Amino acid sequence: MGEFVRLEVDGGIGTIRLERPPVNAINNQVQQELGQVAREATERDDVRAVILYGGEKTFCGGADVKEMAARSYAQMQSFGAALQNTVASVAAIPKPVVAAITGYALGGGLELALAADRRIAGDNVRVGQPEILLGVIPGAGGTQRLARLVGASKAKDLVFTGRFAGAEEALSLGIVDELVAPDDVYKTAHQWAARFAEGPAIALAHAKAAIDGGLEVDLASALKLETHLFTSLWATEDQQNGMRSFIENGPGKATFEGR
Structure with a gap:
């Protein structure tokens, strides 16, 4: 401090x-x-x-x-x-x-x-x-x-x-x-x-990186960055927890339960 x-x-x-x-x-x-x-x-x-x-x-x-x-x-x-x-x-x-x-x-x-x-x-x-x-x-x-x-x-x-x-x-x-x-x-x-x-920490970090990083490059490079960050989330518990909640609770009722 x-x-x-x-x-x-x-x-x-x-x-x-x-x-x-x-x-x-x-x-x-x-x-x-x-x-x-x-x-x-x-x-x-x-x-x-x-x-x-x-x-x-x-x-x-x-x-x-x-x-x-x-x-x-x-x-x-x-x-x-x-x-x-x-x-x-x-x-x-x-x-x-x-x-x-x-x-x-x-x-x-x-x-x-x-x-x-x-x-x-x-x-x-x-x-x-x-x-x-x-x-x-x-x-x-x-x-x-x-x-x-x-x-x-x-x-x-x-x-x-x-x-x-x-x-x-x-x-x-x-x-x-x-x-x-x-x-x-x-x-x-x-x-x-x-x-x-309360949200999915890794997914939020990836969203921030995609938006901020995309503003610094051309559109084609930004889309490649988005694809990389999007697909990499399939290696995380964020994706597993979020999609499981959607399947179990349905659209509009899904809640993120992972930490």
Whole structure:
């Protein structure tokens, strides 16, 4: 357990909590601890779904600008690569990841949220990639994941202007998937995570790998990846348990009983 980032596990759900008041700014230590926790969530068998959470007030206000401003070009090259790798390690967790977004998700904070598979936000949330206002650009996947999610034109709007988008706009753009009352953000994210945690772990990991991996290659290669992951599930208990339940209970009544 780190000073600013920790993993709490309960009932198959691992909550990655950021706790660096007041806005959970990402400095070098937060980046390192986040990477360690992402690896732990990946490796632990008792973690079947993950929640990213910054607390009741704010998700993450982005990178620590004071720390970054003091770095040399060479130092920033090292930190930038490490930060991007850390966010990528969160995106690569082979389990469903739900971001519970309160307050602000800005800069590196939004990039972290974009690494999740589903994003639940408070109806007062504000998101953005304001790096251009600092004379730089997003460096932890924002120019890539945001464009893939909302399209190049809309991503350029946010990145070129550095403006903040409110909750309704974030929902309409597809940056967040669901808006709820601020006090219900974590509870709703937990409900989604619990639903995923009850599902077939290997099949869910394969589904995530097929979708995410397919977005990185051409259609023909993506279809080959899907076929490989699809057929490989016949070597798992997930497939045996799921199909047995379907045969015994019929369509619409089958439940996954494997663990």
